[in-house]
Amino acid sequence: MDKKRIIKSTCRMCHGICGVNVHLEGDRVVRVTGDKDSLTSKGFICTKGAASPELLYHPDRITHPLRRKGSKGDNQWEKISWDDALNEMAEKLSRIKKESGPEFFGLTQGTGRPYVDFASRFAYAYGTPNYTGIAHICYLPRMMATAFTLGSLQIPVSDVYGFGGVKPACIMIWGCNITELGAVHGICSKTFLTALKNAKKVIVVDPRKIGPAKKADHWLRIRPGADGALALAMIHVIIKENLFDDAFVKNHTTGFNKLAVHVRPFTPAWAAKITRIKEEEIIEAARTYAIYSPASIQWGNAIDMSLSSFQTARSLMILRAITGNIDVPGGDALWVAPDNVKLKSLYVNAEMPGNLLLPLHKYHRALDGTKVNIPLKLPKRMLLKSLEVIKNKYYDRISKISAKKGAIARLKLLNRLRAPKFPVMPIVHPPTFWRSIADADPYRLRALWVLGTNPMVNMTNPHIVEKALSMMEYTVVSDFFLTPTARFADLFLPAATWLEQDDINNHLKIWCVTARKKVAQIGDVMDDREVMIQLAKRLGLEKAFPWENYQHFLNDMLADTGLNFEQFREKGIITGKMRYRKYEEQGFPTPSGKVEIFSKSLKNLSVSPLPVYRDPLESLQQKYDDKNDYPLILSAGGKIQHYFHSEGRQIKSLRKRQPDPEVEIHPSKAKELEINDGDWVWLETKKGRIKMRAKLYDGMDNDIVNAQFGWWFPEENAPEYGWRQSNVNILFGDEEYDPDIGSESLRCAYCRIYRA
Numbered sequence: 001m002d003k004k005r006i007i008k009s010t011c012r013m014c015h016g017i018c019g020v021n022v023h024l025e026g027d028r029v030v031r032v033t034g035d036k037d038s039l040t041s042k043g044f045i046c047t048k049g050a051a052s053p054e055l056l057y058h059p060d061r062i063t064h065p066l067r068r069k070g071s072k073g074d075n076q077w078e079k080i081s082w083d084d085a086l087n088e089m090a091e092k093l094s095r096i097k098k099e100s101g102p103e104f105f106g107l108t109q110g111t112g113r114p115y116v117d118f119a120s121r122f123a124y125a126y127g128t129p130n131y132t133g134i135a136h137i138c139y140l141p142r143m144m145a146t147a148f149t150l151g152s153l154q155i156p157v158s159d160v161y162g163f164g165g166v167k168p169a170c171i172m173i174w175g176c177n178i179t180e181l182g183a184v185h186g187i188c189s190k191t192f193l194t195a196l197k198n199a200k201k202v203i204v205v206d207p208r209k210i211g212p213a214k215k216a217d218h219w220l221r222i223r224p225g226a227d228g229a230l231a232l233a234m235i236h237v238i239i240k241e242n243l244f245d246d247a248f249v250k251n252h253t254t255g256f257n258k259l260a261v262h263v264r265p266f267t268p269a270w271a272a273k274i275t276r277i278k279e280e281e282i283i284e285a286a287r288t289y290a291i292y293s294p295a296s297i298q299w300g301n302a303i304d305m306s307l308s309s310f311q312t313a314r315s316l317m318i319l320r321a322i323t324g325n326i327d328v329p330g331g332d333a334l335w336v337a338p339d340n341v342k343l344k345s346l347y348v349n350a351e352m353p354g355n356l357l358l359p360l361h362k363y364h365r366a367l368d369g370t371k372v373n374i375p376l377k378l379p380k381r382m383l384l385k386s387l388e389v390i391k392n393k394y395y396d397r398i399s400k401i402s403a404k405k406g407a408i409a410r411l412k413l414l415n416r417l418r419a420p421k422f423p424v425m426p427i428v429h430p431p432t433f434w435r436s437i438a439d440a441d442p443y444r445l446r447a448l449w450v451l452g453t454n455p456m457v458n459m460t461n462p463h464i465v466e467k468a469l470s471m472m473e474y475t476v477v478s479d480f481f482l483t484p485t486a487r488f489a490d491l492f493l494p495a496a497t498w499l500e501q502d503d504i505n506n507h508l509k510i511w512c513v514t515a516r517k518k519v520a521q522i523g524d525v526m527d528d529r530e531v532m533i534q535l536a537k538r539l540g541l542e543k544a545f546p547w548e549n550y551q552h553f554l555n556d557m558l559a560d561t562g563l564n565f566e567q568f569r570e571k572g573i574i575t576g577k578m579r580y581r582k583y584e585e586q587g588f589p590t591p592s593g594k595v596e597i598f599s600k601s602l603k604n605l606s607v608s609p610l611p612v613y614r615d616p617l618e619s620l621q622q623k624y625d626d627k628n629d630y631p632l633i634l635s636a637g638g639k640i641q642h643y644f645h646s647e648g649r650q651i652k653s654l655r656k657r658q659p660d661p662e663v664e665i666h667p668s669k670a671k672e673l674e675i676n677d678g679d680w681v682w683l684e685t686k687k688g689r690i691k692m693r694a695k696l697y698d699g700m701d702n703d704i705v706n707a708q709f710g711w712w713f714p715e716e717n718a719p720e721y722g723w724r725q726s727n728v729n730i731l732f733g734d735e736e737y738d739p740d741i742g743s744e745s746l747r748c749a750y751c752r753i754y755r756a
């Protein structure tokens with residue numbers, strides 16, 4: 001019989017926070033279970049994590065590089081070697097750089113996956129500003145709000161571990177479904193649930209009666225898209241009733257008096273009309289949040305998808321600040337990363353994303369810059385010279401003093417160079433990126449690397465994505481499977497899954513790094529980071545990728561710990577030394593050294609320096625003169641428990657749990673429309689319609705429908721894989737965007753629904 005072994009590792013079927021035991025029989029991974037000894041997850045494992053071996057051994061996985069045969073999009077391939085694949089790609093990229101300039105290459109990625117530390121670094125080192133992803137609707141609005149308020153790219157996180165001996169007395173869950181999803185942005189749901197049980201007061205802000213809402217002290221059943229109004233009204237109440245933390249406000253914030261005047265009109269009565277939450281409930285919840293201390297806000301992705309994503313996130317940061325909850329035990333923690341591991345998190349290690357590798361004058365050519373076609377006006381030499389000075393200063397500051405100050409400084413600088421449409425968007429705006437390829441405006445990219453993302457399903461306006469992909473001269477896709485996106489590749493690079501990776505797992509989990517261990521190798525798959533290191537050699541980018549191979553990179557990251565990767569694997573975890581109230585000694589890394597309630601930096605970018613609210617329904621109403629034809633409010637997204645985004649539909653155990661795409665509809669509305677539970681229905685907006693299964697759900701208002709996102713059907717015919725049938729993003733075309741950061745209102749749109 002094959003020898004049985006258990007290897008401890010870190011799961012990566014989502015953002016990766018759970019410690020797991022990988023069970024092997026001989027060389028075969030037979031099971032993955034939760035690790036009771038894990039400090040982050042205490043034995044938890046979700047269905048996705050447990051399905052990891054199914055992903056590893058899936059028969060549809062592509063395990064060798066493929067080159068397109070036949071015409072683009074036909075899904076006809078020939079197997080080639082890695083050497084051929086990398087040589088071809090390097091040759092192509094070198095040629096394009098020489099003929100047209102590096103900006104004619106673009107790179108797009110998905111949410112944080114293991115490759116995340118390398119992707120932007122690769123693009124910037126190559127010399128293109130055209131790096132993008134999905135961040136405008138995921139995390140970035142909250143991250144940039146943190147940058148402009150605390151001066152830091154490090155987002156405060158609910159102190160669920162209670163390292164300071166105190167856990168939150170009050171937890172406000174805002175647009176976040178962590179208890180169902182398994183893990184959200186670096187917190188495991190089990191750890192969160194323990195903290196939740198411990199809290200004296202729980203507030204839930206969600207249009208749906210999610211698990212914790214059932215027992216919450218306040219369930220604020222908010223109308224979708226109205227979060228910004230509620231947040232402002234809560235600030236109003238807390239200031240009016242003198243419930244703020246006087247000492248913290250006095251000593252550690254700027255602009256409080258301006259805020260107090262600014263929020264006067266944002267009364268609970270004003271917000272009640274917009275949010276559908278009773279005035280009294282708003283007041284009571286604000287009191288609870290302010291009085292029960294320490295309090296923390298567990299915020300979620302719903303905030304990132306409105307027409308005031310950035311501003312709402314600013315309001316929530318301000319709520320945290322004026323109640324004195326930032327960086328205190330049991331409040332909203334700012335983790336201390338292990339200080340001797342070079343690779344902490346890209347959010348605290350500003351070197352890793354490689355922003356500084358891009359020559360400044362190249363920013364000028366970004367696809368979403370309004371200046372792109374205008375020649376630099378100042379004598380070019382002079383301008384570039386002064387920019388070099390700023391850049392050097394900036395380099396220095398960013399690496400030596402703090403990544404945080406650098407973030408704002410960088411953005412301001414980029415704004416001067418790029419004049420982007422969305423002033424607080426630090427990378428190319430994704431919808432504009434795709435539109436620009438389709439329209440060749442301001443110019444058409446010649447080569448594109450789609451690295452671990454499926455934009456045909458996760459992007460709004462997917463018809464434009466399709467058009468863009470079909471027009472590209474040369475597209476490389478890195479993935480595990482052939483997807484509706486990969487179909488358009490000229491070159492397909494098969495990626496390693498987490499069971500095939502060694503890693504210093506760092507993503508977001510910044511009070512520790514944990515080990516991930518390679519236990520298998522299927523076919524010729526390769527870690528995306530090894531791919532980039534090997535490509536860098538061929539492209540002369542060794543300065544940015546100075547490692548012989550990926551193993552050397554890992555050892556380099558650990559060099560100051562006294563451990564090599566093997567030893568780290570044995571140890572399993574390196575933790576930072578948690579300290580709270582760091583601001584008392586070092587202030588906040590903002591220009592003023594304080595929490596910037598009023599932000600001059602924003603004012604300089606022509607962004608409201610105090611938080612405001614924009615109602616998506618108001619602007620939608622102007623466009624819908626036939627509003628009666630689309631009488632329901634659509635929340636289009638929300639993550640699915642058993643899948644990570646558009647992944648996993650080919651994994652049997654997961655598909656069994658969630659076989660069909662679902663749209664939730666209130667039973668009374670369903671009755672009115674003669675829809676039964678489980679019926680196939682058409683869900684339609686002005687932009688298109690899709691088919692989903694109706695799921696009757698009474699935990700929300702009767703004019704709201706809530707649709708899943710991420711659907712395509714790997715079992716259906718290639719090359720389309722049914723991507724048009726149930727893809728919720730078909731319902732969104734050219735949208736109105738949040739003017740600050742470019743997000744779409746995906747949680748609040750008008751729709752109608754009827755039996756198919």
Ligand SMILES: Nc1nc2c(c(=O)[nH]1)N[C@H]1C(S)=C(S)[C@@H](COP(=O)(O)OP(=O)(O)OC[C@H]3O[C@@H](n4cnc5c(=O)[nH]c(N)nc54)[C@H](O)[C@@H]3O)O[C@H]1N2
Pocket residue numbers: 014015111138139174175176177178180181182183184185205206207208210222223224225226227299300301302303635637638639640641642643644645747748
């Ligand atoms: N299982 C699983 N886990 C995941 C992921 C996954 O795909 N699957 N994805 C990961 C990623 S990248 C992300 S971004 C996170 C996202 O995870 P979360 O931050 O939890 O966000 P969502 O699940 O998108 O939505 C959270 C909640 O928002 C509510 N909601 C809908 N509209 C509104 C609104 O207008 N206002 C408010 N306040 N609430 C609203 C929904 O009812 C839902 O309960 O999850 C991560 N974890």
Ligand SMILES: Nc1nc2c(c(=O)[nH]1)N[C@H]1C(S)=C(S)[C@@H](COP(=O)(O)OP(=O)(O)OC[C@H]3O[C@@H](n4cnc5c(=O)[nH]c(N)nc54)[C@H](O)[C@@H]3O)O[C@H]1N2
Pocket residue numbers: 109110111112113114115134137138301451452453454455457458459460478479480481483495496497528636637638639644645646647709728729746
């Ligand atoms: N309407 C609507 N749209 C949304 C959302 C919503 O709520 N509503 N949510 C948004 C959010 S929050 C996010 S984060 C995005 C998600 O967008 P993405 O993060 O891009 O997720 P996927 O669409 O699943 O595409 C990821 C692809 O990468 C592959 N993959 C997985 N891991 C690796 C790896 O390590 N290496 C490589 N090379 N490939 C890998 C998978 O097989 C899959 O095909 O979608 C966004 N789009």
Ligand code: SF4
Pocket residue numbers: 011012013014015016017018044045046047048049050181182183
């Ligand atoms: S929550 Fe994420 S990290 Fe944890 S077991 Fe599930 S997929 Fe793995």
Ligand SMILES: [Mo]
Pocket residue numbers: 111137138139301
């Ligand atoms: Mo996300």
